[in-house]
Amino acid sequence: MTKPPLTLYLAAPRGFCAGVDRAIKIVEMAIAKWGAPVYVRHEIVHNKFVVDSLRDQGAVFVEELDECPDDRPVIFSAHGVPKSVPSAAQARNMTFVDATCPLVSKVHIEAERHHAAGLQMVMIGHAGHPETVGTMGQLPEGEVLLVETVEDVAHIAPRDPSKLAFITQTTLSVDDTSDIVAALQARFPAIVGPHKEDICYATTNRQAAVKAIAGRIDALLVIGAPNSSNSKRLVEVGRAAGCRYSQLIQRAADIDWRALEGAASVGVTAGASAPEVLIQEVIDAFDDRFDLTREIVETAVESVEFKVPRVLRQAS
Structure with missing residues (x-):
């Protein structure tokens, strides 16, 4: 049976940003240095696939510090924590690593x-x-x-x-x-703003890439978690840019194929905490069903890297 033709527009940049990449490395390096279990206060980044993968390696995810034992390392998520949290960890003489995005x-x-x-x-x-x-x-x-x-x-x-x-x-x-x-x-005419835009480069770049493809596509799929702020904003940006069908999916199994019937072109992007493996899974799912033409629409090249904390760079 002949597969229908479809053009898949792949927005770039998409997926992992430097802050997410660093946070995941911090958890992996902490497990390598101190052994399992290593506790993580809140999801390290907002993505179930990533969290489940780290859990399989020995990370234990909790919501509050009082769920952690004193004698095991704890990592604070990429989203940052109130000052009271590291203060409480210090008061308990805990080993802690801050994975807050720089x-x-x-x-x-x-x-x-x-x-x-x-x-x-x-x-x-x-x-x-x-x-x-x-x-x-x-x-x-x-x-x-x-x-x-x-x-x-x-x-x-x-x-x-x-x-x-x-x-x-x-x-x-x-x-x-x-x-x-x-x-x-x-x-408030006297209000003081930031010296440099607070919205991060990755959020800005991913939104710009969506705007660049929105006019060419019949539908937009954003790969990301339902609790991921930057992923939900990509869905909204797609709709605001004229793409009426703009949907958040966690992975290929969530694609509503009936909603895409008759589409000649579909855009794909991913939030900053969605790994490349899930993006490839979605591309493969389209490849199975359509005579696929892929087009990458790149609006920026990212080369940002953040170092992990010194405690993890030091030998055990």
Whole structure:
């Protein structure tokens, strides 16, 4: 039986970013150095396949530090943690490794610098997301006001409207965030912004690649986890760019083939915590069903690398 033709547009960059790559290496190197089990507070990155793979190697994932024994190493996830968490680990004389993405740490440092200068912070982010919780937890209670939408800007009540700065979660929609920033600047003209954009290079690049393919495709599939902020933003960016069928899938088994009937072109991208093996699995699934033409649409080349902490680079 002849397979129908289909063009698969592969967005690039897609998949793992430097911060995710570093976080996964940290867990693997910690297991190699100290043996299993190694505890990880929260999912190291938001991807079930990655977490299950590390669990098979000897990682134990917990939500809170009090679930960890004193005598085993614990790793803090790439999303960052409130200051109270490493303080509690130190008080218990625990061995701990911080896998916070350096670009998230940059936002933490920024918040502390503004706080030291007497400014109250406004954080643009998603309530309850581990990165938002971790960043807000760098400063004392009440020093960070959270806004999620343009509408929220009208309702915040800062201590002194002339002494404000803003920071953002690193995985937000570039376009949505710029609208919120504009609203903040309109209401608080003296508000201080970051020296350099807080939304990370990987989030920005993946969203730009989706915009580049959106006009050429009948459907967009984003490979990523349902709790992955940057993956969910890619789905939204695809829809906003004109792709009516824009769906998040965790892997090939989640593809709704009936929804793709009649499609001549499909775009594929992946969030920053989705491994290449899952991307290839999706490509192979299309190859099985269609006479496939593949086209890579590359909008940026990434060469960023982050070192793992010194404690893991030292010999056991």
